[in-house]
Amino acid sequence: MKLNIDVVDAFTSTQFGGNSAAVIITNTCLNESLMEAIAAENNLSETAFLVPVETGVYDIRWFSPLTEIAFCGHATLASAFVLFSQNPTFQQVTLSAPAVGSMLINKLDNGYIEMDFPSFTPEAIQDIPEALIAGLSIKPQQVLKNQQAYFAVYNTEHEVRILEQSTEQLKQLAPFDVVVTAPGKKYDFVSRYFWPANGGDEDPVTGSIHTGLAPYWSQRLNKTELKAYQASKRGGELLCEIEGERVKLRGQAVHYLSGSITVDEKQNLS
Structure with missing residues (x-):
């Protein structure tokens, strides 16, 4: 065949x-x-x-x-x-x-x-898994969660870019993955995505997680149109627009x- x-x-x-x-x-x-x-x-x-x-x-x-x-x-x-x-x-x-x-x-x-x-908007959580904290080299400012992943929020783009992750620790969060994110300089927000339980160590660009990232940053920045960058080695740009309970990604x-x-x-x- x-x-x-x-x-x-x-x-x-x-x-x-x-x-x-x-x-x-x-x-x-x-x-x-x-x-x-x-x-x-x-x-x-x-x-x-x-x-x-x-x-x-x-x-x-x-x-x-x-x-x-x-x-x-x-x-x-x-x-x-x-x-x-x-x-x-x-x-x-x-x-x-x-x-x-x-x-x-x-x-x-x-x-x-x-x-x-x-839209899959994440919600803040209080009980942060130990494996999440142990799996990220920098402690996040805030942690949220949706049906797909934990959202580790940082103050600066620099923290997101230099952060290191422990595959063995983050695997323990299965079936959930982990996205790290912060306000950007050139972009409204930046992110990186780790998914050792479901695919690999770091995903180059993850469209699905932006259905959670875009609503979150839309609320924080009070904007309905945002430009995003996933700061992996390959890198990727996404244009995001919030329309009620829908997210348009371009x-x-x-x-x-x-x-x-x-x-x-x-x-x-x-």
Whole structure:
């Protein structure tokens, strides 16, 4: 069985920046074990698998090299980029996943793709896990949490950039990941994202967590439009807009690879 595959760098305007994701579109859903095996073989932050439901509407699932992920923003951007490239008549597509529902994706004239997501605003917590404090080299000013991750808030961008993390400690927080964030200099806010329990040590750019970061910083800065930067080694820029209980994320993407993979047909029946 031959499957077409594309690899896209998301949340960047230059190749080898942002976060890479693989995109595989099939007419019918693949076996879960096969999707996980392909994602592990790809060894990228995420591999997105899409199945068409009707014209311009697709079901989407995301797999890291370790497990299925409930919500992934950068692989959604990569998927939309591939769909718009393959179907020039598309200016809008809808992607759907159980954890986030229907996601409206628009192709903008300025080279950006806009994704409309639910807001997952974090809430402050009092009982901070010892593994979180032990896993970060700098103690945070405040800790919040949503359904995806712990939010460690700092006073300065410098703290976020120089901070070191302990993979073994942060693994103990599973199934939750950890995002560290602070006000930015050039940007409204900056962040870094650690997810040893679900994918890897540090994720280059994490779209999904900005559905929590953007509402938080919107409240703190009293702004509905924000510019964000994820300060990983590869780095990535996101434009965020708050509209009620929705978060619009805009980003650019760059194509890296088109090809095909071959798997034993029996692998999809086990």
